Amino acid sequence: MLRGEGMRKLTVDDIANHIAKALVYTMGGRRRQWLELIGPVVLVPAGTHAHTNWEACPVASFGPDLGAILAAEALVRARYPFAD
Numbered sequence: 001m002l003r004g005e006g007m008r009k010l011t012v013d014d015i016a017n018h019i020a021k022a023l024v025y026t027m028g029g030r031r032r033q034w035l036e037l038i039g040p041v042v043l044v045p046a047g048t049h050a051h052t053n054w055e056a057c058p059v060a061s062f063g064p065d066l067g068a069i070l071a072a073e074a075l076v077r078a079r080y081p082f083a084d
Helices: 012-027 031-038 064-079
Strands: 041-043 054-056
Touching (some): 012 031, 012 054
Antiparallel strands (some): 041 054
16 A cells, blocks of 8 residues: 555554465465564653554564564564554
């Protein structure tokens, strides 16, 4: 999805869905399962995070799931650094 003039900013739910889609594409499984492991995506103050205003709070604490989530989060953040 390209971001053109007049398009709305993504919400934190949109960001979570993009991360989940990337994980389904690369790792397999179901989107709902990945959404549960991704945990909430929350807005953070721009003053403390100059390059982005959101972060995911993964439920997975170690292992390949966490690594996959962090990699997918980085890919999505590169394309969508700011959310509403």
